[in-house]
Amino acid sequence: MIKLNKQALKFICLGLALSITITFIAGKAYQSWDNDPQRGAIGIENGEFNESYSTPVYLNQGWSASDSLWYYNTTQGSALLPYDFYLSLEQKNSQVPVRDNMNMDKYRYLPQKPTFFNPDGLAVGFVKETYQGKEYMGYTCAACHTSQVNFQGKGIRIDGGPAMADMVGFLTSLEAAMKQTINENEKRERFVKNVLALKNDYKNEEQVMADLEKWTEATQLYNTINHSKVKYGHARLDAFGRIYNRVLQYVLSKENVKDALIAVTSPSGRHILSQPEVDKVLEGVNETILGNDDFSLIIERLMSKEPGYPGLSVKETLYVRNALFNEPNAPVSYPFLWDIAQSDYVQWNGLAGNSGLGPLGRNTGEVIGVFGILDWTATDTGFSLSSLLTGQDHKRQHINFKSSINLVNLQRLESHLKSLQSPQWPEEILGSIDQEKAARGQRVYTQYCQSCHEVIDRSNLDRKVIAQMSGLEHIGTDPAMAENSVLYKGKSGNFEHTYQDVDVGTVLITETAPVVQTLTSATKGVVATPDADKWWIRRVADWFYTVGLSFFNNDIKASVKNGNYNPDTTANPYNSLLAYKARPLNGIWATAPYLHNGSVPTLYDLLLPVKREGDPDEGAYRPDTFMVGSREFDPVRVGFRSEGYQGTRFITQGRGNLNTGHEYAAGRTAQMNGTVLPALDDQQRWDLIEYIKTL
Template sequence: MATLFQNLLTALYHLYKRKWLILGIVIGAMVLALIGGKIYQNLDKDQDRGAIPIENGAFGESYQTPIYLEQGWSEADSLWFYNTTQGSGLMPYDLFIALEQADSQELFRSNANMDKYRYLPQKPTFFNPDGLPVGFVKDTYQGRDNIGYTCAACHTGQVNYTGKDGKTTAIRIDGGPAMADMVGFLTALEKSLQATLEDSAKQQRFVKNVIALNNDYSNQDQVLTELEQAAKTIRLYNTVNHSHIDYGYARLDAFGRIYNRVLQHMISKPQLARAMSLVTAPGGRRILTDAQINNVLAGIDENIIVDSQFSEVIERLMSKAPGMPGLGVKDMLRVRNAVFNEPDAPVSYPFLWDIAQSDYVQWNGLANNASVGPLGRNTGEVIGVFGILDWTSHKKSGFSLSAYLTKQDRKNEVIDFKSSIDVTNLQRLEAHLKSLKSPVWPESILGKIDQQKAERGRLLYAQYCESCHEVIDRNNYDRVVIANMMDIDKVKTDPAMAVNSVTYTGKSGNFQHTTQSVDGVGDVFIQVDAPVVQILTSATKGVIATPDADKTFIRRWLDRLYVIGLSLFTNDMPATVKKGDYRPDTTTAPYNSLLAYKGRSLNGIWATAPYLHNGSVPTLYDLLLPKKRPGDPEVGEYRPDEFVVGSRELDTEKVGFRSSGYDGFKYQTMRVGDLNSGHEYAAGKTAQMDGTVLPALSQAQRWDLVEYLKTL
């Protein structure tokens, strides 16, 4: 993405010829949008920010209406963030509103059910009239309403604390990591949709309730057609993204799923047919004949295979009709693995405070935050959370900004990247995060910090932690958060996420034989089997360069100029080389630098459990312990190899969520993707950035350091 801004300016010059005209339009559009946007953002001012109490929720949790700490946002700021669409379209809105759970008549969207998957229930407010949970919103695209995710679904947290009086105080953390189980939610959603198709009584109630909404549907046939397609689309997503790694609560392989979604839409029919023809069972036998492949792909478009068509491909692969393969689960996964990559590297949802002040973001520093880098990052995120991708291909005719930026301008066939993704809102949301600050440990609720212990811990932090985790002033407007990268072989934490980002490949579709600039390496050709990071980068450029299909010609281009203008005038993050100890990019390995994880400021770290990038350590105290290895003494303190996730009850001593004593998700650290090893600086087993291995901390020193971490 580093050269995207320069390419945009070149393209705009090509269109308008005069730079003063571009600047004038940009400034005018920015002024009008900023004034109108500011007024709109302040319309919802519910004093509770929509939060409601919960009685006997998941894992027996009960709490009064959650409170908020001072994080730089007003009530209106929080509610705008929760309810601002980014263009996500999970399924038709009316269907979601009326959908019952698979095994009862209770609504799927009921507060109790959403709390079960650890989404945060809300009451109706101005921006959220149907009382959807935090992070769920109505989005209108091409005249139809859809339910979709907002940023807040994954980036709003909550911690609960039960005092000696038995009363539980709930604290909402804006920008904090969610406890959400998205996989469990989507699996249950698929079952509910299928049950509604199969259960006649449930179906009748459903159709009646959808039509009664008097919105997008007026008869039964319309409802059932959309219901069947929604079920197929969710089943497609769940099938493509099946993993042998159980994510549980509080983490998701977001990049693996983004990668798969862009691969699904970029692969061409000939590339898909060839990939299918090479799939073999143990012993070398092909599992699909040429005739079966032809039947499965009959009527499928040549260049772009949209959700409805790919879901039909999946249905045909499993069909036992004459001429169809009738594949079982194992063979279906073999076909999946020939086209997609298993998303087997779940990571914790990162916290968002200071993201606008960071030079590089994502756990492995994948995204440069300079120029329009945030636009590319956020566009990729919406691709992963169900942006509707109405991509099509057509013969090249005249100048196309998206074709120019994606280097398709030398091809006869080009892709039109029309989608529901709201790039304008993505820019606004990114700007909105600039004012968000990390939460301060509330001593009046969670207990006083022992200042003497914290002072001793401060000295230990300076020695053991600060070379990677800089201490910053959360109130400093000019603060910059620098990512300190550490090679995966040196930090020795679970490698799956970093390795997948570099090694995962896929079919490049129409991007084949286009070029892409790789920072520090130069221009490279995208081959038919290409790193997915290349395909995703080109796709996001195409989306950013494609104006909103739901707006008039003038409005859509003014919005694009507004977005580009904000990137120019408000994003002052310089394009710098990453700091740290990592492998250099080379012509043979152009993404080597991604085989690393970043250390960043730990302000607000007390509210972001579980820890390490893959959520494999439950508390800060446990993080300071060594991983137990074969031959280690049985007597001693080690990181837990098994613990429970899902509760929001804060352990104020060890600092993390309650990790035993209830029936949550059992996290086991035995497999790649789940490993809890590495980052053992405090245990004397991991070398510092300069190669020094410091002695292991004593138990008393560990408690001192934990006490200091509460102050950050």
């Protein structure tokens, strides 16, 4: 054991204090370094969606230009692919770069010009990340939580608004571009030349090609694992399903995978893998915990036609996927972020409590999902805080949760969001609000809406936002997201037979367990692991700084959920998650499409009933199909234009896409107290819409 004398202890404590002080002062100072008055925003002429708009303007949301730019460009630890690759990669069947503004606009990411924090002019939320001496391109919060509204050639940027992004389309196109780069000589030669010309992380062609093949396999693996029969399209993502799958991918043991592969069957009940084939596929992979490289090798071997390997088809490979992972088939709208730091519970189904270290754990889980590098390995027994907090202290081996996830920045970002306010209706652009109609609409709102959607003062620094939960059987909206969060299970790996505290007691994690338990343990492990990229004193200091501020600077205390939902029980400890959350509607005008799964295009449509069997054909109903992807705003019905534009055809059929429920205004959904109010007439609907514009 190393013994330290008083002088050494004094020196270490002084170093810790100094490091914490420097971290705090430097963190505050550099946030103001990028102060471009347009916040990097640029206009688009004849974009992919035939939309043109001038340089977007910003509304008063409590943030300065430097506040917005810091938010756009602050890394979380996400690493989608090497930075040199992203700068050099061409689109499939084109010499135009993937990062070209028109291509990013196609996937509804927001183009930017170069600024101090973004010298290469990447789209909002795309950023350079450094980890273990190498540079990567990854996502920031802003990629999914910054939006834009266009009206008659004018653009309005909304900080914290729900993105219109088609992430699945972008990642699919990225995989296709990388594969073509490997396979076509001229494209490959240009790519290698452009990467080497950067004189950054690569010295020769062999290094470039080795990493291109590695990252292409990783992207293909991610897209395969997360393939879904439910089309997401624009403005939606099954983030939880993908986070769940990524956690499973990095905690599974060789034995877990072996058991699953032996059991895989086709729909007819035929086992598609023999024991010798399984043994050959798993030959040489890690025992305690598999990673990305192991899974890429397993998929390659499963599809190999060489002697001894099973030679599975793509469809059969998906049977394997289903045995190890869960189909992420519950896409939801990207949530808006204003008032999130003041909320007691967050996520669409209130899964995440916001007290104490809750925000740090929630954001850690998010970065796990958006390509944080997870260098998780199995280590021999020895004390660590992460093994203690995850219940692995009695295990023969522990998971070491080393990763690229930047806990310091996650804490700073959450703190930064405290000053973000919802956007107010810009009358000078979208038209004046009829105050007489709005006054009548306020009375309708008080009767029909306010019991769930509290009216708050957006600028009140002391505000608290209370989630009002409604059980699935009460609200009647699409159940997929809530059900998946509770019902999805997977192998728990090294977390098997560890204990975890839940609201109603302590659970003992089984071999096949709810993925929410595995995610909880994994995020605890990452939060308990200091940054791998820093000198050890700085690592410890930053960790204390981050955890201390996250805990003591959080005004939200633990509290019981409000609303009409089924409580957790010892038999069903996640019952309360089978519900959806209502929150204040300030700024809701800028967050279309509506309902948690984006299945209703405008606020006016949301006030209409769903057409049921037996309803007269001539009635007014929510649309069964509409286009998503346009940013052109409809200030009358309040939402985006949904016809006559390119984008994704949304068909409101099947689990995950249903536009049912929340029919309070149609007289078909009961209020919290069980009362069903009469349906609004058309004048009342328009009055209510006018009032909602004022929130």
